[in-house]
Amino acid sequence: VTQLRCDGFRFAAVSAGIKASGALDVALLACDAPATAAAVFTQNRVKAAPVLLSQGALKKSGGKARGVIVNSGNANACTGARGARDARRMASETATAVGARAEQVLVASTGVIGVPLPMDRLCAGIASASASLSPDGFADFARGILTTDKRPKVAQASVRVGGATVTLIGCTKGAGMIAPNMATTLTFVATDARIGGAPLAAALRGAVAGTFNAITVDGDTSTNDTLAVLASGAAGNKPLGAGDAAKLGAALTELLDDLAHQLIGDGEGVHHVVTVRVRGAKTAVAAQKVARRIANSPLVKTAIAGGDPNWGRILCAAGNAGVPLKHDRLAVWLDDVAVAHAGAVAPDFVEARAAEVMQRPSYDLVVDLGDGKASARYLACDLSHGYVEINADYRS
Amino acid sequence: VTQLRCDGFRFAAVSAGIKASGALDVALLACDAPATAAAVFTQNRVKAAPVLLSQGALKKSGGKARGVIVNSGNANACTGARGARDARRMASETATAVGARAEQVLVASTGVIGVPLPMDRLCAGIASASASLSPDGFADFARGILTTDKRPKVAQASVRVGGATVTLIGCTKGAGMIAPNMATTLTFVATDARIGGAPLAAALRGAVAGTFNAITVDGDTSTNDTLAVLASGAAGNKPLGAGDAAKLGAALTELLDDLAHQLIGDGEGVHHVVTVRVRGAKTAVAAQKVARRIANSPLVKTAIAGGDPNWGRILCAAGNAGVPLKHDRLAVWLDDVAVAHAGAVAPDFVEARAAEVMQRPSYDLVVDLGDGKASARYLACDLSHGYVEINADYRS
Numbered sequence: 001v002t003q004l005r006c007d008g009f010r011f012a013a014v015s016a017g018i019k020a021s022g023a024l025d026v027a028l029l030a031c032d033a034p035a036t037a038a039a040v041f042t043q044n045r046v047k048a049a050p051v052l053l054s055q056g057a058l059k060k061s062g063g064k065a066r067g068v069i070v071n072s073g074n075a076n077a078c079t080g081a082r083g084a085r086d087a088r089r090m091a092s093e094t095a096t097a098v099g100a101r102a103e104q105v106l107v108a109s110t111g112v113i114g115v116p117l118p119m120d121r122l123c124a125g126i127a128s129a130s131a132s133l134s135p136d137g138f139a140d141f142a143r144g145i146l147t148t149d150k151r152p153k154v155a156q157a158s159v160r161v162g163g164a165t166v167t168l169i170g171c172t173k174g175a176g177m178i179a180p181n182m183a184t185t186l187t188f189v190a191t192d193a194r195i196g197g198a199p200l201a202a203a204l205r206g207a208v209a210g211t212f213n214a215i216t217v218d219g220d221t222s223t224n225d226t227l228a229v230l231a232s233g234a235a236g237n238k239p240l241g242a243g244d245a246a247k248l249g250a251a252l253t254e255l256l257d258d259l260a261h262q263l264i265g266d267g268e269g270v271h272h273v274v275t276v277r278v279r280g281a282k283t284a285v286a287a288q289k290v291a292r293r294i295a296n297s298p299l300v301k302t303a304i305a306g307g308d309p310n311w312g313r314i315l316c317a318a319g320n321a322g323v324p325l326k327h328d329r330l331a332v333w334l335d336d337v338a339v340a341h342a343g344a345v346a347p348d349f350v351e352a353r354a355a356e357v358m359q360r361p362s363y364d365l366v367v368d369l370g371d372g373k374a375s376a377r378y379l380a381c382d383l384s385h386g387y388v389e390i391n392a393d394y395r396s
Numbered sequence: 397v398t399q400l401r402c403d404g405f406r407f408a409a410v411s412a413g414i415k416a417s418g419a420l421d422v423a424l425l426a427c428d429a430p431a432t433a434a435a436v437f438t439q440n441r442v443k444a445a446p447v448l449l450s451q452g453a454l455k456k457s458g459g460k461a462r463g464v465i466v467n468s469g470n471a472n473a474c475t476g477a478r479g480a481r482d483a484r485r486m487a488s489e490t491a492t493a494v495g496a497r498a499e500q501v502l503v504a505s506t507g508v509i510g511v512p513l514p515m516d517r518l519c520a521g522i523a524s525a526s527a528s529l530s531p532d533g534f535a536d537f538a539r540g541i542l543t544t545d546k547r548p549k550v551a552q553a554s555v556r557v558g559g560a561t562v563t564l565i566g567c568t569k570g571a572g573m574i575a576p577n578m579a580t581t582l583t584f585v586a587t588d589a590r591i592g593g594a595p596l597a598a599a600l601r602g603a604v605a606g607t608f609n610a611i612t613v614d615g616d617t618s619t620n621d622t623l624a625v626l627a628s629g630a631a632g633n634k635p636l637g638a639g640d641a642a643k644l645g646a647a648l649t650e651l652l653d654d655l656a657h658q659l660i661g662d663g664e665g666v667h668h669v670v671t672v673r674v675r676g677a678k679t680a681v682a683a684q685k686v687a688r689r690i691a692n693s694p695l696v697k698t699a700i701a702g703g704d705p706n707w708g709r710i711l712c713a714a715g716n717a718g719v720p721l722k723h724d725r726l727a728v729w730l731d732d733v734a735v736a737h738a739g740a741v742a743p744d745f746v747e748a749r750a751a752e753v754m755q756r757p758s759y760d761l762v763v764d765l766g767d768g769k770a771s772a773r774y775l776a777c778d779l780s781h782g783y784v785e786i787n788a789d790y791r792s
Contacts, residue, residue: 046715046723078708080740113708114741306788312509319442327442344476345510388781392702
């Protein structure tokens with residue numbers, strides 16, 4: 001793995017003893033000067049303390065950030081007033097360590113919920129991490145945010161905008177939302193692009209719609225989900241026109257798509273990453289509803305796990321999406337193998353060929369509604385014994 | 397098991413060779429005279445041929461029925477024009493056999509989908525079943541509608557209305573909607589009550605709301621779900637006033653609640669039937685949304701399977717219900733053991749006591765939203781290895 005760098009940023013991670021395993025559990029991202037920051041957070045009505053803190057910080061700072069402090073192994077969720085205090089202290093200790101104001105620090109936590117943070121160890125970890133910040137520390141940072149993920153997940157992209165080549169590097173964790181203790185999705189992107197807060201937020205909104213907002217392992221949104229982008233401006237590009245902003249947005253989308261695929265693929269118990277493509281819908285919203293319902297159906301997901309081309313379950317799930325359907329126009333493919341046509345079995349259906357597709361580690365599940373021109377895409381995976389194993393037998 | 401009878405009805409089931417196992421697979425319910433009939437059907441947009449036929453028949457007959465013909469082992473779903481023809485033929489053959497008009501016969505099918513019915517064997521089965529109709533045939537009937545269910549599920553109730561004692565007997569199948577091939581929920585109730593079509597339909601609507609519409613194994617509604625009530629009038633009760641109609645409705649609710657519990661408990665892979673009770677909600681709709689979300693959350697369901705009092709997952713699922721919540725007022729109990737209070741761990745939480753509750757085959761999971769007086773109830777179960785086993789490894 002080549003070392004990922006991004007001008008204007010330094011990174012570090014240390015083992016502070018929050019995880020019993022001794023693995024890296026405090027990760028710090030620091031920006032040499034105030035970076036433009038944009039972030040999206042969990043839609044869950046029960047939000048962890050660090051999520052509430054980071055939302056407030058972005059508002060107070062006017063979308064500027066000097067650092068992100070992350071701990072793994074403890075989500076600081078459902079921890080009451082003490083949790084809020086602990087999140088504030090994480091921000092203030094980090095701000096002191098990197099010479100910033102507290103509202104310039106974003107905080108993220110992931111891991112077990114309902115348990116207070118071990119603040120002594122955590123604060124020692126913050127001090128130690130700030131002492132080891134390095135432009136080459138991104139690989140450590142990406143490992144420091146993990147919980148039950150099998151491997152770190154990083155991606156990079158670059159794009160020529162405003163007369164300069166701009167770099168984006170990103171990392172994510174989650175074990176696909178399927179990990180014990182509602183291990184959360186945390187994603188961080190650093191870029192050296194010079195860009196204002198409004199266009200950065202717009203680019204982020206555009207990029208998450210088709211990537212991180214279109215993936216599912218089990219349909220559960222955690223209390224801690226956070227996806228933040230920081231732009232240092234160190235690339236020194238000229239102000240971005242609409243065209244260049246779109247190019248940067250496309251690069252961000254590409255980067256997040258890469259991370260989203262890695263996220264699903266790394267879920268424990270996941271053996272197949274399936275791209276559900278719904279087309280022929282009347283509206284994009286209808287297409288997305290059908291795609292999401294198929295991607296979340298336990299009967300479809302167990303069929304994926306078993307490699308069983310049980311196409312009736314796919315039509316059944318589509319029928320449950322709350323979208324009017326013309327039953328006799330529905331068609332289904334697994335990659336290029338037609339399995340259903342006109343709402344019934346495809347005339348040339350050869351089950352062995354469909355079963356062969358379902359052995360692949362990743363494939364497309366295509367549903368045509370025959371009712372329009374809109375389409376949508378959703379990333380899904382299998383529901384396997386591994387999922388039950390991890391989530392039933394793992395102790396919080 | 398005592399023999400269940402209901403005046404005015406005869407029942408039978410035969411093995412027609414639709415199931416490879418040789419088990420009973422054609423079941424017939426016949427009413428000596430036209431019975432008042434009411435039914436509810438799947439909300440899925442993809443409806444199987446027998447569902448569409450029965451909906452049409454009830455309309456054409458003005459809510460009168462002389463019989464119900466059921467086959468198990470084949471759902472006659474996603475079978476195109478041929479499936480519609482086959483369902484019509486099931487009705488007409490049954491009508492001839494019992495001396496009724498075709499629109500007086502309801503049809504239900506359950507089992508594998510996308511495969512045409514073996515009509516020769518099925519028609520022979522209808523003839524043979526009609527020849528063996530008996531007032532004592534209900535136990536056979538209840539077995540003849542099963543697919544992967546472990547046991548037949550029957551219930552009875554009686555109530556004094558209109559100067560007469562009225563009997564209700566019912567049966568259901570489904571293996572909890574979790575069976576392979578979208579095995580469907582079919583439920584039939586026979587009563588000797590004399591009652592008009594409108595009050596019977598109203599009683600049914602009232603009875604399903606809190607019973608069959610408030611259970612979930614995996615959130616998937618099949619293409620074939622059918623719940624029909626037939627009232628022969630043989631009890632000879634006087635016309636029912638509002639009070640007696642309510643009493644009959646309560647008896648029907650009790651009967652369906654009994655069957656719903658049996659249905660969830662008989663799901664393969666199900667070891668715990670959990671009653672999710674949400675209270676303290678602003679509205680009944682809000683309470684039901686939260687209860688349904690908790691009951692369907694894979695993370696909650698795997699925690700139930702593992703006996704893990706991971707209360708954070710319960711709050712997380714509640715937060716995902718799309719209902720505004722006051723996080724710091726949320727409280728959770730497992731039976732009488734307090735696990736969460738004011739959005740954090742309960743002060744007197746003893747994990748071993750909570751874990752002990754979760755070993756019970758059935759228990760209550762109570763969530764208080766602290767935000768009002770409305771409540772709702774949902775029946776849920778665990779998501780276990782057994783579920784994955786059956787649905788991943790069973791071939792359609």
